[in-house]
Amino acid sequence: MKFNTKTIVGIAIGAALFGVLMVYGGIRVTTNTSLTSAMVVTVVVGALFGPIPAALAAGVGNCIADLIGGWGFWFDWSIGNLVLGLFVGLLPVYGAKINEGVFTVKHAVIYSVLCILGNIIGFGLVTPVLTTVFYSSELTITWIQAWSAIVSNATVLIVVGVPVLFALAKRNARGTNLTKE
């Protein structure tokens, strides 16, 4: 995978915002999970740069949040976020080219379905499996946390994410009605 400089800077800034917002920009639901505005950053990175940058921004961002947040390191959750970021960032792959101002209701539906799917795979499957491998205990609590994470993340991603995507598309759509002569 070759990244150009712009993508790298985008991932870095996304990761920094993700980390800071994960620590400060959320309403705590249960331990380790919150209704966090950090998810919006994943959506923006995904829209501007694509799936792998979104995944990296979420994964690195979660590591940063762990480093400055003071709740200890939970790499299982970082990887869960990475998987989720991959799904959220798929936007350009199914034709929602936010950079060119393309985002329709059809794309919003696909996006919502992928968000729920990504959450279930990321936190319902990958995180519990990794928790067993890395920490080998606390699976009951991880399940409770996983379900609350799925619900709260999906809520933020859909309720906040869809309007943000429409707004971003509108913002970038200024030049699209020009035709080349």
Added chain:
Amino acid sequence: MDERLFINLIPGNTFLDKLQGKTKVRIFLICIVALIATWDMRVILPFAVLSVVGLVSLKPNWKKMWGVFAFVIAMNLFNLFLLYIITPDYGLNVCGASTVLFKFTDFYVVTAETLWYFLVRFTKLMGSFIVSLTFIQCITPSEMAAGLNSIGVPYKICTIFSLAFRYIPDITKDFNNIKISMQARGMELDPKKTSLWERLKQNVIILVPLIITSFDRVGNIANAMDLRGYGKGKTRTYYSEHEETSNDKKMKYFYTFLLIVTIAVIVLRIVMPGEFEVWTPWI
């Protein structure tokens, strides 16, 4: 908000500050892996003590630090409280016994094993918190990139880490600027005059410009990096990485020893897993 984000851009002058980025990153990673990998108090306690020694040796600004400590201790205690509410007899699962000390009701009992487990868990999480704090206090973003690069992480990924850390103080600055300009336009953020829900909504209003300005800056930063020839070569050397000092050589023995201990702990755990996760002195 800004008191809690201590990112150093200039290295200090204590023992840990003067080490190479390479040494700092390796010691940090070994300590974190050791603290994650085990629930054995005999391993956790030395590492936790080591991290406290590291933090004290940095002579940090304790006045700034107390707020953070209070927050983290309160959060960890709250987590333990939640754990207790869900499974009061948690010690039975992980220590394999339950010695009842006293009962609130038949369900809410206090057992010695649960208390022991909570103590282990608290030490473990506080240990990894103090290790992270020490690490952040003694490292600068480019030293971190240099250190990660030295253990084989591709340098573009290292750049992501260092750039992200470098950008965090800017986020704080932007956040405060946006907040002040919003207040100048008449937005009431005083906690005494607005309800919690109102303030949450206002924080969302601050977030939107914060995200937009941050991503608008991507082009500028990327151009500046391109103009300086970033990403042309296959490898990268770091200006911040000074030559190995005699202290670095001494620390090399130290972290090799820690690495051997950590690997031994992990291998032992895989080869001979105990019947129960947590080692308890009286069982």
